[in-house]
Amino acid sequence: MLQNIYDYLLLGSLFSIWIVILINMVLVTSGFINYLKHHIDKRPRVLNEYPFVSILIPAHNEEKVIEKTVQSILDLDYDNNKYEIIVVNDNSSDNSAKILQRLKDKNPHRFLKIINTDNIIGGKGKSNALNIGFKQSIGDLIAIYDADNTPERQALKELVYAIENDPEAGAVIGKFRCRNKNKNLLTRFINLEGIYFQWVAQAGRWQLFKFCTIPGTNFLIRRSILEEIGGWDTKAITEDTEISFRIYMMGYHIRFCPYSATWEQEPETISVWLKQRKRWVKGNYYVMAKNFKYLFDKKAGPIRFDLLYFLSIYIFFFAGAVISDSIFILSFGGFIRTYIVGYSLLLWFMAYMLFILSVQISTSTEKGELNLSNFIIILLMYFTYCKLWIVVTIMGLISFIKDTLFNREIKWYKTERF
Template sequence: MFLLFTCMYSYQIFYMFVAFKAKQNKSSEIQNVLYHKYAVIIPARNEELVIGQLIKSIKNQKYPEELIDIFVVADNCTDDTAQVAKKAGAIVRERFNKIQIGKGYALDYILKIIENEYSSNKHDGYIVFDADNLLDENYITELNKTFNQGYRVITSYRNSKNYDQNWISAGYALWFLHEAEYLNLPRMVLNTSCAISGTGFLIQAELIEENGGWIHHLLTEDIEFSVSQIIKGEKIGYCRNAIFYDEQPVTFAQSWHQRLRWAKGFYQVFYKYGKDLIGNTFRGKRNKFSCFDMTMMVMPAVLISSVCIVVNGLFYLAIFLGIFDGQEITHAASVGILYSISWYYGVLYILGLITTLTEWGKIHCSGWKKIAYTITFPLFMLTYIPISVVALFKHVEWKPIAHTVVKSLDDVR
């Protein structure tokens, strides 16, 4: 299994060297920028505490105000989300549907409203955020520069507004920083395709029209969208200077339910698109490497890791039941389990440490916590093992995560 994983994921080590080099190169300033008109879309469910700060950060953008329209879909809300959003200056529509539940349905609902009711205000692109997000004041300006390079889908730099809250929120945040700078950045440099991740992304309006709206409704609609576009030959871009902040779960129960949905969603995506991804990897005419990259992303690698540990654990059970007898079997099982766990911990620790050191100035947290959370980061990631096993058998539905960290951009900094 060690050799298998080394072969399959060794290209990500190369990614890290590409990222190191890219970080040393200063990007040249783009002249004669063409300003596009954008619709900012915010699906929200019971987000009255945080949505006002997001809209404020959008209003404070250093970008022509007349070229930004803010749309909020208050999706099955039972609080004052709609009223707070209207007061803050957004165009709000309320949606009540207890059958079609999830972010994908809310996105499709508001996109159709924009198309039907605001066609005169022709938008060039849609920027999607979760209600708990906050934007750097240059976010849309920077995103617009990458849009001018010809990318029809663009993801951005995902930071955290509660990195310092505990080891769980830090675990999420550190992974998203790693994903941005050590997966998406090298993909961008190598001219392969990136992937959107939940929130903070731009889609060209024409692409949405071609798709017939937002048609992706698996539990991980973001990964489903990314994979479907890459199979079609689309290259998703990454704008590292477009920085936004989001809130991460802080309790293990919240984290368990959220990542259980993600794990189940990855299985769904692999089941639906795996054949095409693998086929395009070997026989495709476009995005062959990107299809391989996405296969490695959605393939249940954590589940394979789980199987390794379970198989070793079964030796203990066999010995306990008297099927096997002898110290050699016990020793082999013990070494196998310890080797697997220590190897994964070591690799994850190195990834977390490198990401922390290179992104040190962008992590809003005390120095000692930054170091401490590199130690707990592998533990956070290893909890994916039981999650991936449970997700394989358990029926999982979309459930909202309560957001309670009310901060302005100045508070975060």
């Protein structure tokens, strides 16, 4: 029975949390259905002729990983004469330029172009670097890989096959996996998060709505689209989400391709993780603010769903998590009194069970991930890693407000490599 303001706040916060949990559960279930469909589909995915592709790699102080990345792309199972690699070494102060030049000298017969920028035309973020590389490209299809990526040999072929067989697709996205997942507990959490929130939820959105959002890497986009929209928005630090919205407003969709995978290095320390995720949150607030008007535009189509999804996470779920945790702590400490604690604990426990179930469903789609070790990690994840998300969201929101008020220039927010 509701007897005071804290009861109403607690119930409202739990309701907000439950909405997001149920949405994610629907997406993951649909993603699993999508996985089953593709898992049993054994039809060959081969084109008679493959088009020329330009691969862009934006890089800033990436000496620790850039050689492995470029070499893996040189080793792709794709006709050597049908793709070029353009590395934008953007205002780097480390040894990246020498490493890249050595790779170019070792492969004189390949389409490998190195663009070294300074602090005048470069150093202004990933979007600016991509625009610089795009101006030097010649392919009708543009592929993007981050500087720490090692795509599987068939990754590019799968993306090309998907977009060539879907004229309504403005872009095609693949999966990305954590290659340093066994480093420590943090990377184990990130690995599970990537499977759950990134690719299985993406597959669910495609299954339900024929709608996906471009990730930062392992995707293919048509040159004609980039030319029409004028390239990447240099004010966006989550340029992938921002450009997704513009593609949909042009009447195209973004296709999900589960057969294309790349492996990337994830943060290995909390401090690096916080910086990376704060950038993501801040960038998503920018995208929400820029596109909020489309929430009331019936012609906006799937953009409205994504805006509602972002709003549910970054406003309602965030507020619900902060309020419910605060009330629990204050109630436990005897500072306030609530009368529905039994009901709230039941709702919390049910939410916890659904979280475990949805992540378990996700891990079953990847070979070797459905095991006892990961199950224990999932049990811990809800109380630790997921709670850090609240801290990151607060940091990102404050940073976004400061950027807006003081009109701060966009710069590289590079994830530290190991």
